[in-house]
Amino acid sequence: MTVPAPPPDRLPDGFAVRLAPGTQCRDGGTTLLGGSPFRMLRLAPAAQALLAGDRLEVTDARTAALAARLLDTGVADPELPPAPFPEVTVVVPVRDRTDGLARLLAALRADPGTAGCPVVVVDDGSADPAAVAAVAAGARLLRHPVARGPAAARNAGLRVAGTELVAFVDSDCVPEPGWLEVLAGHLSDPRVALVAPRITALPAGASGWVARYESLSSALDMGTTPARVAPLTTVSYVPSAALLARRAALRGGFDETMPVAEDVDLVWRLAGAGWRVRLEPSARVAHDHRVEPAAWLRRRAFYGTGAALLAQRHGAAVAPVVISPWSAAAWALALTGTPVGVLAAGGVLGRASWQLAGRLAAPGDRPPVRLAAGLVLRGTAASGRTLARSVTRHHWPLAAAAALVSRRARWLVAGVAVADAVSGWRPLRQEIDLPTFAAGRRLEDLAYGAGLWLGALRARDPRALLPAAPPPVSPPRQPTR
Template identity: 80%
Template sequence: MRLPPPPADRLPDGFVVRLAPGTQRRDGGTTLLGGSPFRQLRLAPAARPLLRGDRLQVDGPRSAALAARLLDAGIADPEVAPAPFPEVTVVVPVKDRTDGLARLLAALRADPGTAGCPVVVVDDGSADPAAVAEVAAGARLLRHEQAQGPAAARNAGLRQAGTDLVAFLDSDCVPEPGWLERLAGHLADPRVALVAPRITALAGGGTSWVARYEAVSSALDMGPTAARVAPLTLVAYVPSAALLARRAALGDGFDESMQVAEDVDLVWRLAAAGWRVRYEPTARVAHDHRVAPADWLRRRAFYGTGAALLAQRHGPAIAPVVVSPWSAAAWALALTGRPLGAIAAAGVLGTASAKLAVRLAAPGARPPYALATALVVRGSAASGRTLARTVTRHHWPLAVAAALASRRARRLVAAVAVADAVDGWWPHRRELDLPTAAAGRRLEDLAYGAGLWLGALRAGDARALLPAAPPPITPPGPTSGQPPTR
């Protein structure tokens, strides 16, 4: 499904971007290191006066071009103000969940930002359509006699929208006041197609161990940091439970042939078409998580089946592990457990550091060997965590087979499982005890991995199980800040 290209309009005067957390400035502030994937940008002389400190305000074509380059590299984030009372149509797909629908519609009416907005409720084959119609009184109601899936329901509402902006909200969500205005502020950038809030746990969702685990580790929660959303970045997708979209960017909308992962597919198609997608965690929408253990595990397995569909459409963007050949070789040598292997691993990393230092060096300058070594070590450590994660999540059937065949593999898999559980628990140690975090992580990973392998078998396509190499940290040509020619 093709999407329309973004407009040629530049960022408007007054638009502000700020260097993202973790961005490093080198060579007297003329070189920027950061972003996701990690990269280097070198500012041309004409661009250097435009970026003073860590903030850039657009005041013409040159600064607009530089700000856009920084945004697209993930090296800067927009600094946007809420847009009060945007004109938006709210689309709510629902199937049978009348209690949640009533709660959501009440929240929309109580929020000054959405109280007067048109609402389209799409009943996707509910067993009791009269109950849905009663709850949806006051909204425009569409009905599918037979369930067609969430993508088709959202698209039906999208076609009925009479406003430039469309907000999608699932019926098990409750937005916090002000959520829409915070998201709409991003649309001052004419190339932003989609903005997503942070999805949090709905208060009163229960006290069971699953509820406590989901409250801090939900697959729908993309975390506390604002981000550019694109494949192979720290925030690779955003869930469709709550989204604000520019209607003109969506074309025909979600892919209706996908019953799962249709939100990831839309985000990646938008990125490929040249649109920007943003994640804004200061806007929050509460979600009524599934906390019955069987339902929760089935849902995680269902999510896993979507990876094969994404692999068919987007190839290595869905790779379960992204690791450079250097890191892969170093870890393979280190895991031999022999002194010679550790020495060889150190040699591999040393060679990689030397090559990277040459690429990072400014013209005529001495290669920054210390910086390159730090980057290679940090990247290899991150790769090691990712590889360990795949042992317990994406490739656990292979890990189990290896553990059954080898005592050494059994010890290694057990150590990885324990270390990964502690690693996942540590950021949430004040909210959740270690046994609950460990049990939740292991069960969630088993369910997701089972769905991943089932989806790959059904599709006859193993690409969702294969690793990919990251883009190289190769400095592009100087960033001049000159506006692009068209």
């Protein structure tokens, strides 16, 4: 499936961007380090003069080009202008969940930003269509006699929408007031196709250990930091539980052949066509998480099966481990546990640092060896965390098989499992105890990994299990002159 190319329109005058948290200014402001994937941008003197401090406002074609470059590399985030209530059609796919539908529609009517918006409810083969129709009174109701899946339901609503903007909200969600106005601020950028809020746990949800774990570590919660969304970045996708979209960008809509991961596929198709996709966590939508243990684990396994479908469409973008060859070699040598192996790993990292320094050096300048070494060590540490996560999540069947035949592997797997649980728990230690978090983490990873392998076996395609190399660290570039 294809999506249309974004319009050639530049960012409008008055649009402003600000350097993202974590972006470093070096060399007196001539060099920017940051973004995802990590990049190094060297500003020409004219560009440096345009970027006053950490903020840039668009006033002409030059500032628009620089602001666009900063956005597309992830080193800057947009400042959201005040947005009036957007003209938007709200599309709600539902199947049998009448209580949730009633709760959602009541929340939409109570929010001044959505109270007057047209609402399209798409009944995707509910067992009791009359009950859905009764709850949906006042909204436009479409019905699929037989369930066709959430992608088909959303597409049905998209086709009848009469507004430029379309919001998709699942029937187990409750948006916070004002969420649409916040998201709509991003649409002042003509190349933004899709923007997503943060998905949080419904405050009045069920109690129990799964509920406590899910409220802090849900797969739907993409975090608290605004981000560019694209494959192989820190935020590689956003869930379709709640989205605001530009209808013109969604020509063709969601892939109806995908029972799962259709939201990831849409995001990646949009990014591939040149559109921008954003996560805006200051807008929040609460979600009624599954908290019954068996249902929760089945859902995690179901999510895992989607990786094989994504691999068929997007190849290495779905790789569970992204690691450079030199990082892989360094870790393989270090894990031998021998002095020779450790020394050889240091040699590999030293050579990688020297090569990177040569690529980063500006013409006529000395290679920035210290900077390159820091980047190599940072990348090696990140790849180590990725490998450790893979042991307990994506590739746990291989780790379990190794542990059965090797005492050394048993100790290594056990140590990784404990370290992973502790590192994930530490930022949340004021809100959840370690045993509960560790149990949730390990069970969730086992379920997801089982679904990942099951999906790959069904598809007879191993690409969802294979590692990939990261995009190269960008050499210095001058985004404008």
